[in-house]
Amino acid sequence: EQIVQRANPAAIASYGFDPTGMKEADLIQKLALRYPDGKPIRNADLPSQQSFNGNAVYSQRLVFTDSSGRDVTINDSAAPLHDENGDLSGAVVTWHDVTELEHVMSQLDSERLLLKTILENAPEAILVADKRGRIVLTNAAADQLYGWKDPLERDVLAVGEIQVCYPDGTPYEPR
Numbered sequence: 001e002q003i004v005q006r007a008n009p010a011a012i013a014s015y016g017f018d019p020t021g022m023k024e025a026d027l028i029q030k031l032a033l034r035y036p037d038g039k040p041i042r043n044a045d046l047p048s049q050q051s052f053n054g055n056a057v058y059s060q061r062l063v064f065t066d067s068s069g070r071d072v073t074i075n076d077s078a079a080p081l082h083d084e085n086g087d088l089s090g091a092v093v094t095w096h097d098v099t100e101l102e103h104v105m106s107q108l109d110s111e112r113l114l115l116k117t118i119l120e121n122a123p124e125a126i127l128v129a130d131k132r133g134r135i136v137l138t139n140a141a142a143d144q145l146y147g148w149k150d151p152l153e154r155d156v157l158a159v160g161e162i163q164v165c166y167p168d169g170t171p172y173e174p175r
Contacts, residue, residue: 001025002048005090014097016067024048031064036073047078051091054080059096073099 002024012018019027025043027033034040043049047057059075066072074095081090119126125142129135138148165171 002052002091011095014066014072014095031066033062033064036061036063047076048091048093051078051080051093052088054088056080061098071099072097073102 004019004022004024004027007015007019015031022030024046028041028043028046033046041062047060050057056077056079058077060077061073062076063071063073075098076093076095078091078093080088081092083089119137119139122139123141125145126137126139127135127142128137
């Protein structure tokens with residue numbers, strides 16, 4: 001049975017208590033540590049347990065409930081710790097709180113979906129080019145108007161190839 005030997009101030013603040021001296025299984029139970037889908041994690045599947053078998057584990061995504069009842073999403077990593085003789089003597093475990101990052105990424109995904117929906121349903125031709133002038137995004141109306149099969153393989157200057165003009169007939173210079 002593994003016992004928590006030390007916890008840094010960030011861990012103590014995150015948990016809401018100092019886990020030093022606790023059995024790992026009791027800590028896992030107290031924090032309700034689980035997979036993001038809500039399924040409980042088995043002790044044997046914990047990165048810390050895997051490190052006791054000599055394996056390093058990086059960024060296993062897990063969720064725990066802190067002392068205020070808030071769910072915290074973490075990337076759990078662990079590496080075996082060896083003494084001066086090379087014998088396995090413990091593990092170093094890090095939990096990186098990615099709760100805010102996941103929230104921001106979820107918002108970004110929602111915004112991207114909204115933008116995609118707007119672009120796909122806009123009746124006007126829309127081309128988006130990067131700083132180098134490469135077309136990075138078109139909508140269906142643009143693809144139909146320009147008759148391009150692979151618009152993302154083109155440069156925005158290709159618009160000039162089809163002789164686009166202003167309403168008064170003056171040629172449009174894509175630059």
